[in-house]
Amino acid sequence: MGLEQFITGARNEQGIKTVVDILTQRFGDRVSTNNSIREQHSHTTTYIPSQLPDAVVFPESAEEVKTVVQICAEHKVPVIPFGAGSSLEGHVNAPFGGISIDVMKMNRVIEINAEDLDCTVEPGITREELNTALRDTGLFFPIDPGANASIGGMTATRASGTNAVRYGTMRENVLAVTAVTARGEEIRTARRARKSSAGYDLTRLFVGSEGTLGVLTSVTLQLQGIPQAVSGGVCPFPSVEAACNAVIMTIQMGIPVARIELLDALQMKACNAYSKLDYPESPALFLEFHGTEAGVAEQAETFAEIAAECGGGEFLWTTNPEKRTQLWKARHSAYWAALQLRPGAKGISTDVCVPISRLAECVTETQEDIAQHKLFAPIVGHAGDGNFHVLVLLDETDPKEIAGAEEFVARLNERALRYDGTCTGEHGIGQGKASYLPAELGGSVEMMQQIKRALDPNNIMNPGKLFPFIG
Amino acid sequence: MGLEQFITGARNEQGIKTVVDILTQRFGDRVSTNNSIREQHSHTTTYIPSQLPDAVVFPESAEEVKTVVQICAEHKVPVIPFGAGSSLEGHVNAPFGGISIDVMKMNRVIEINAEDLDCTVEPGITREELNTALRDTGLFFPIDPGANASIGGMTATRASGTNAVRYGTMRENVLAVTAVTARGEEIRTARRARKSSAGYDLTRLFVGSEGTLGVLTSVTLQLQGIPQAVSGGVCPFPSVEAACNAVIMTIQMGIPVARIELLDALQMKACNAYSKLDYPESPALFLEFHGTEAGVAEQAETFAEIAAECGGGEFLWTTNPEKRTQLWKARHSAYWAALQLRPGAKGISTDVCVPISRLAECVTETQEDIAQHKLFAPIVGHAGDGNFHVLVLLDETDPKEIAGAEEFVARLNERALRYDGTCTGEHGIGQGKASYLPAELGGSVEMMQQIKRALDPNNIMNPGKLFPFIG
Numbered sequence: 001m002g003l004e005q006f007i008t009g010a011r012n013e014q015g016i017k018t019v020v021d022i023l024t025q026r027f028g029d030r031v032s033t034n035n036s037i038r039e040q041h042s043h044t045t046t047y048i049p050s051q052l053p054d055a056v057v058f059p060e061s062a063e064e065v066k067t068v069v070q071i072c073a074e075h076k077v078p079v080i081p082f083g084a085g086s087s088l089e090g091h092v093n094a095p096f097g098g099i100s101i102d103v104m105k106m107n108r109v110i111e112i113n114a115e116d117l118d119c120t121v122e123p124g125i126t127r128e129e130l131n132t133a134l135r136d137t138g139l140f141f142p143i144d145p146g147a148n149a150s151i152g153g154m155t156a157t158r159a160s161g162t163n164a165v166r167y168g169t170m171r172e173n174v175l176a177v178t179a180v181t182a183r184g185e186e187i188r189t190a191r192r193a194r195k196s197s198a199g200y201d202l203t204r205l206f207v208g209s210e211g212t213l214g215v216l217t218s219v220t221l222q223l224q225g226i227p228q229a230v231s232g233g234v235c236p237f238p239s240v241e242a243a244c245n246a247v248i249m250t251i252q253m254g255i256p257v258a259r260i261e262l263l264d265a266l267q268m269k270a271c272n273a274y275s276k277l278d279y280p281e282s283p284a285l286f287l288e289f290h291g292t293e294a295g296v297a298e299q300a301e302t303f304a305e306i307a308a309e310c311g312g313g314e315f316l317w318t319t320n321p322e323k324r325t326q327l328w329k330a331r332h333s334a335y336w337a338a339l340q341l342r343p344g345a346k347g348i349s350t351d352v353c354v355p356i357s358r359l360a361e362c363v364t365e366t367q368e369d370i371a372q373h374k375l376f377a378p379i380v381g382h383a384g385d386g387n388f389h390v391l392v393l394l395d396e397t398d399p400k401e402i403a404g405a406e407e408f409v410a411r412l413n414e415r416a417l418r419y420d421g422t423c424t425g426e427h428g429i430g431q432g433k434a435s436y437l438p439a440e441l442g443g444s445v446e447m448m449q450q451i452k453r454a455l456d457p458n459n460i461m462n463p464g465k466l467f468p469f470i471g
Numbered sequence: 472m473g474l475e476q477f478i479t480g481a482r483n484e485q486g487i488k489t490v491v492d493i494l495t496q497r498f499g500d501r502v503s504t505n506n507s508i509r510e511q512h513s514h515t516t517t518y519i520p521s522q523l524p525d526a527v528v529f530p531e532s533a534e535e536v537k538t539v540v541q542i543c544a545e546h547k548v549p550v551i552p553f554g555a556g557s558s559l560e561g562h563v564n565a566p567f568g569g570i571s572i573d574v575m576k577m578n579r580v581i582e583i584n585a586e587d588l589d590c591t592v593e594p595g596i597t598r599e600e601l602n603t604a605l606r607d608t609g610l611f612f613p614i615d616p617g618a619n620a621s622i623g624g625m626t627a628t629r630a631s632g633t634n635a636v637r638y639g640t641m642r643e644n645v646l647a648v649t650a651v652t653a654r655g656e657e658i659r660t661a662r663r664a665r666k667s668s669a670g671y672d673l674t675r676l677f678v679g680s681e682g683t684l685g686v687l688t689s690v691t692l693q694l695q696g697i698p699q700a701v702s703g704g705v706c707p708f709p710s711v712e713a714a715c716n717a718v719i720m721t722i723q724m725g726i727p728v729a730r731i732e733l734l735d736a737l738q739m740k741a742c743n744a745y746s747k748l749d750y751p752e753s754p755a756l757f758l759e760f761h762g763t764e765a766g767v768a769e770q771a772e773t774f775a776e777i778a779a780e781c782g783g784g785e786f787l788w789t790t791n792p793e794k795r796t797q798l799w800k801a802r803h804s805a806y807w808a809a810l811q812l813r814p815g816a817k818g819i820s821t822d823v824c825v826p827i828s829r830l831a832e833c834v835t836e837t838q839e840d841i842a843q844h845k846l847f848a849p850i851v852g853h854a855g856d857g858n859f860h861v862l863v864l865l866d867e868t869d870p871k872e873i874a875g876a877e878e879f880v881a882r883l884n885e886r887a888l889r890y891d892g893t894c895t896g897e898h899g900i901g902q903g904k905a906s907y908l909p910a911e912l913g914g915s916v917e918m919m920q921q922i923k924r925a926l927d928p929n930n931i932m933n934p935g936k937l938f939p940f941i942g
Contacts, residue, residue: 115719115828116857138723158668169666171675172643187914193824194856195640196893197629197679198900199908199937200919204642204675208668225725248586252609254696254762256727291725292773295766302763353664357586385665386587422667429669437670443658447926448671454925455918466670 053100062217070184083150089430123152157428158208165384179214182456211462227290233317244360267378271330274337352416353425387425524571533688541655554621560901594623628899629679636855650685653927682933698761704788715831738849742801745808823887824896858896
């Protein structure tokens with residue numbers, strides 16, 4: 001499949017047929033052309049239509065991934081890496097057909113170096129499986145996107161979650177990867193040292209590359225010590241602006257907040273109804289602090305003072321784990337509560353990220369937009385990063401509603417860019433946001449495409465993602 | 472200058488002559504072909520011989536940088552970006568001649584966004600100038616390589632320093648750059664949002680690219696709130712191993728240490744002599760903690776317990792600024808003290824970085840190597856990162872000593888790689904370490920070269936750095 005075919009969307013029928021035959025001979029029942037398996041490997045969690053791969057292969061080692069990629073490369077057939085399948089922007093679709101490489105059988109922990117606070121894992125391990133494996137080490141891996149995603153997928157989409165404000169995103173927490181390139185060679189991007197000035201940062205190039213530069217075969221991650229103590233709580237605010245001011249002061253004062261989550265009034269209303277709570281139906285911040293006993297108490301008390309100064313209500317907080325869970329219940333069930341705002345509707349999650357000084361304006365304008373267009377769309381934000389999600393609840397059988405949601409997403413992205421933000425803080429570009437990338441980064445997108453063409457001249461690595469066209 | 476010429480080391484005499492003429496017409500007395508100016512723009516701080524550019528140009532704006540690059544690109548003449556000139560591995564040499572672009576007149580602060588804890592600066596501002604400009608904001612920029620380097624140079628070499636253990640390196644602290652590419656176009660790699668999943672991480676690709684992909688025209692940096700309180704102190708240890716064990720426990724327990732520096736016994740001896748101190752002449756750790764009054768006291772006390780458990784001596788610490796400076800005097804004057812170990816000698820600083828679990832072994836073996844080869848070479852390490860420097864004191868007029876130092880550096884790098892470390896933690900590759908990169912990263916170096924060729928097909932951007940050959 002050359003660039004020409006990619007642009008025109010043509011399928012390399014002969015190559016695909018040949019590759020499926022070879023893989024079937026080679027991998028036996030670890031290759032499937034079964035329709036429901038193919039459907040599972042193309043489902044998207046947006047309104048983007050599913051585009052099925054021609055076959056799904058389940059390798060069990062890096063060596064097998066290499067074999068699959070080499071076969072596909074020889075016949076110029078697309079390769080679509082697949083993990084837990086929880087990505088949100090059509091990353092796993094196969095617009096030109098090809099082979100889905102499901103790495104979920106590659107879910108081993110390769111090594112844990114407790115003294116260095118790092119570990120190396122295969123890409124198919126999920127974040128929850130990893131934390132289970134780390135249970136006896138006193139360490140944990142903090143990054144927590146909503147889904148129980150695979151580490152490979154989280155790396156590929158530069159995922160983050162609720163505690164990126166403290167621990168960073170996958171960008172900061174991946175020390176190295178091994179990957180099979182479009183040439184079918186396995187490379188390792190870095191050694192295990194914490195820092196290095198040796199050459200181009202290929203680790204960071206793979207983080208967020210969405211499978212377009214290679215298939216990950218292992219990921220070396222930085223880990224964190226489990227904090228001695230945790231405090232957490234909830235604080236209501238009269239407005240999104242007041243809540244955001246409290247966030248800004250908290251960050252400016254250098255309080256090492258572990259989580260600082262914003263729920264808007266609609267989301268709080270949904271949570272009250274769903275979890276039978278009686279929080280004020282106003283915007284609220286949910287906070288968590290990690291540190292020593294004395295440290296987390298001091299942090300919580302300092303935040304309470306900040307909240308009061310910003311017009312917030314009482315900051316209810318505790319270090320008791322059960323009570324903390326109780327206080328955070330609304331946040332933990334936010335997604336399910338939101339769905340109940342419109343029973344039977346599908347929830348489409350989209351995200352943008354802006355400098356935190358612009359978060360209040362961006363959220364408030366978005367709420368006005370939602371009201372004006374009569375959408376059901378609560379907002380939950382990782383406020384410390386300036387990142388927020390809108391869950392658009394729609395009737396997916398109604399094309400008018402889908403068109404309305406698409407128009408809303410377009411306005412949201414334009415708004416985020418106007419505030420010098422990004423069209424995606426943590427979900428990635430995939431297919432769904434590919435049309436916004438040029439507006440965000442201009443000539444940089446051309447540079448990305450030059451890199452893509454140099455490393456994958458036949459465009460076999462997850463084609464049709466990131467760039468709508470390779471021009 | 473095509474690839475062929477690069478490999479053979481040929482100079483594009485005709486192109487260079489034409490470009491110098493055009494630039495002279497265009498920039499008048501802001502172009503210099505004066506020998507001493509050219510020498511200043513090629514000096515290296517190692518034993519690598521100076522290689523002079525043909526001319527030095529002093530642009531005052533991004534637009535002027537673009538003009539210079541476009542002229543050089545048209546005539547295929549090398550461009551060597553130049554900041555403070557404090558790089559350590561021959562980064563500013565001009566092995567194929569060409570034009571040195573000195574950006575030090577571009578030293579403005581473009582904007583400070585105090586609420587977002589970020590700022591955008593021109594590349595020629597030094598880190599000290601930046602911190603002066605930030606004085607009234609309550610913020611500071613933490614990264615502190617030994618020299619008062621330019622922000623552009625620090626970005627290009629992925630610099631760090633003593634407090635990377637707490638605040639990260641340039642990798643973590645650059646939010647975006649603008650750069651003029653080899654095509655003569657200016658691009659911006661990211662928006663100002665704290666995090667983004669939008670496309671390839673070109674910001675991180677430029678950080679550490681050593682001028683080989685473009686000339687930086689601005690850098691957007693993350694800033695930190697000045698801590699309310701700082702505590703600091705010194706603790707002697709019976710061995711490097713005991714000191715390293717204390718470092719590992721400190722990191723594992725999640726103590727957010729701001730600085731944790733290792734000085735070996737030879738360096739402590741030099742410091743005592745130079746600064747008239749009476750510290751034990753054994754390995755020592757110098758620590759600093761940033762936080763609240765209560766927090767920094769708690770951290771210091773916890774460290775004292777760890778040190779005692781690891782066999783360390785008394786941990787002398789204080790929150791009083793004058794007393795802290797006094798305690799830290801040995802660390803601050805380490806370089807000058809070391810030079811006095813061998814009056815008249817030149818100090819050649821080299822660095823490697825290993826996983827912290829291997830730091831003790833790597834330092835101890837290095838000390839044995841130094842003893843065996845009768846070198847004068849004290850060791851200072853950013854122990855929390857596993858990064859250490861050896862300052863080799865040599866008579867630079869003696870070719871045998873230079874050869875001996877080179878052999879020592881080769882053994883040091885091989886040792887660091889053996890421990891899964893890197894041949895440079897923070898100095899960069901430049902010319903001096905280019906031969907070690909393939910041993911460290913194997914097939915990844917080929918991928919780096921593919922990127923380089925795609926983005927700079929005529930190899931005009933700081934040629935001869937990072938890769939000894941573009942094959």
